[in-house]
Amino acid sequence: MKIDEKYSADNVKDHDCCAVRHKMRTDEEKRVLITRLKRVEGQIRGIERMVEEDAYCPDILIQVMAATSALNSFNKELLACHIRSCVASDIKEGRTEAIDELCMVLQKLMK
Numbered sequence: 001m002k003i004d005e006k007y008s009a010d011n012v013k014d015h016d017c018c019a020v021r022h023k024m025r026t027d028e029e030k031r032v033l034i035t036r037l038k039r040v041e042g043q044i045r046g047i048e049r050m051v052e053e054d055a056y057c058p059d060i061l062i063q064v065m066a067a068t069s070a071l072n073s074f075n076k077e078l079l080a081c082h083i084r085s086c087v088a089s090d091i092k093e094g095r096t097e098a099i100d101e102l103c104m105v106l107q108k109l110m111k
Contacts, residue, residue, distance in 0.1 A: 023082075023085070023086060025081070029081055032077060033074065033077060033078060033081075036070065036073060036074040036077060037074060039070050040067055040070045040071055040074065043063060043066055043067040043070060044067055046063060047060060047063050047064060047067065050063060075109060079105075079109070082102075083102065086098065087099070087102055
């Protein structure tokens, strides 16, 4: 059975976490994640302006590295939230296939 099949709504009943491809986040989780995304959005707009204004290439590259770092911080925050809530809950309920999904996601993130 593929991971997507393991986590289909037919195979997981009454579970409010990631297993049915939805996650109810607390207001605080949303606030932290949205704040990080808005920071990245501002950085991207700044990079766009730099290109439009013919900024020096190394200056643009430095800003791209900053935006990349901000996205990585977003990923770390979201991953930590996922592990603490969805993965931990699934394991406690005997759904150890969440570990396989987590490993797959980590492999993609580390490319």
